[in-house]
Amino acid sequence: MRRLATIVAICAWGAAAAAAAPVASGAVREYWVAAVPTTWNMIPNGRDAITGTTYDTAQSVFPTVVYRRYTRGWKHPLFNNPTQGGNQDLIPGPLLQARTGDRYVIHFKNRDSAFRRPHSMHFHGVHYKPSSDGAYVPGFSGGDADVKYGKTWTYRLTAGRDSRGVWPYHDHSPSMDDSIAGGMYGMLSILGRHEAAPDREFVVVFAEMGAFQTIDGRAFVGNTPVFTSKVGQLVQWDVMAMGSEHHTFHVHGHRWIAPDGTPRDTQTVGPAESFRIRWREEDPGTWLYHCHVEQHMMQGMIGTYHVTRA
Numbered sequence: 154m155r156r157l158a159t160i161v162a163i164c165a166w167g168a169a170a171a172a173a174a175p176v177a178s179g180a181v182r183e184y185w186v187a188a189v190p191t192t193w194n195m196i197p198n199g200r201d202a203i204t205g206t207t208y209d210t211a212q213s214v215f216p217t218v219v220y221r222r223y224t225r226g227w228k229h230p231l232f233n234n235p236t237q238g239g240n241q242d243l244i245p246g247p248l249l250q251a252r253t254g255d256r257y258v259i260h261f262k263n264r265d266s267a268f269r270r271p272h273s274m275h276f277h278g279v280h281y282k283p284s285s286d287g288a289y290v291p292g293f294s295g296g297d298a299d300v301k302y303g304k305t306w307t308y309r310l311t312a313g314r315d316s317r318g319v320w321p322y323h324d325h326s327p328s329m330d331d332s333i334a335g336g337m338y339g340m341l342s343i344l345g346r347h348e349a350a351p352d353r354e355f356v357v358v359f360a361e362m363g364a365f366q367t368i369d370g371r372a373f374v375g376n377t378p379v380f381t382s383k384v385g386q387l388v389q390w391d392v393m394a395m396g397s398e399h400h401t402f403h404v405h406g407h408r409w410i411a412p413d414g415t416p417r418d419t420q421t422v423g424p425a426e427s428f429r430i431r432w433r434e435e436d437p438g439t440w441l442y443h444c445h446v447e448q449h450m451m452q453g454m455i456g457t458y459h460v461t462r463a
């Protein structure tokens with residue numbers, strides 16, 4: 154069953170990649186997403202590989218609600234992220250890909266049978282009417298912002314010329330505080346109309362979770378995502394932060410060109426800020442990537458990036 158699910162997920166990602174190819178006029182990107190309960194483990198292997206400190210499940214496991222991608226009609230679950238593109242399952246939510254000029258149609262269902270809280274999806278960086286805002290304003294909001302257990306809502310968004318890049322989405326319902334602390338967030342990834350798609354796309358979400366600092370909901374090397382690429386590939390890092398803290402994205406042995414034309418190897422990112430970084434890979438080896446706020450790194454915000462020769 155697990156193998157079947159993997160194949161279905163891979164096929165879906167193949168289709169998504171093909172759909173992301175440039176077309177003459179804007180395409181409709183239709184996604185099916187649900188809020189689902191899960192029991193999440195931030196440290197599946199129970200240890201910090203760098204210091205040797207061990208953690209038991211009483212410290213690392215908690216019940217929560219997350220976004221999960223589905224096939225049409227919420228029939229079958231899919232992986233949220235591409236293979237080796239980040240933590241594939243549950244946290245963060247589905248990587249919602251499009252190109253400028255496209256329209257998103259995102260069908261959302263609240264399946265939070267554990268807490269039966271209201272939920273929603275609120276998107277940054279795109280154009281929409283108030284009925285697709287997903288943010289709860291007492292006395293003003295409609296069904297978009299307060300989707301009750303068992304109910305659905307369809308969000309309609311447009312990726313404008315000014316939407317190129319990566320953007321957060323997150324729960325903005327009355328239960329948003331609990332939801333965001335529990336991992337209910339994800340990213341939109343929007344390419345330019347005729348822009349080359351990257352060969353590898355990595356999803357990095359910095360967020361505090363209880364006593365730990367996590368990347369894609371995991372803490373410490375061996376638990377956080379292992380990103381992989383080959384020399385010669387165009388790699389793209391989609392980075393964002395959620396919660397209440399600032400983080401410093403850093404990858405060892407690599408540099409990129411900032412918008413002002415200067416080379417960099419760090420970039421700060423605050424709550425709900427996001428950016429993407431690209432380079433043509435030329436440095437084989439196993440490298441660290443991490444938040445360079447030292448305390449955050451020691452509380453789990455660090456992982457490895459593996460580059461093989463072509």
Ligand SMILES: [Cu+2]
Nearest residue numbers: 400444446449
């Ligand atoms: Cu940090």
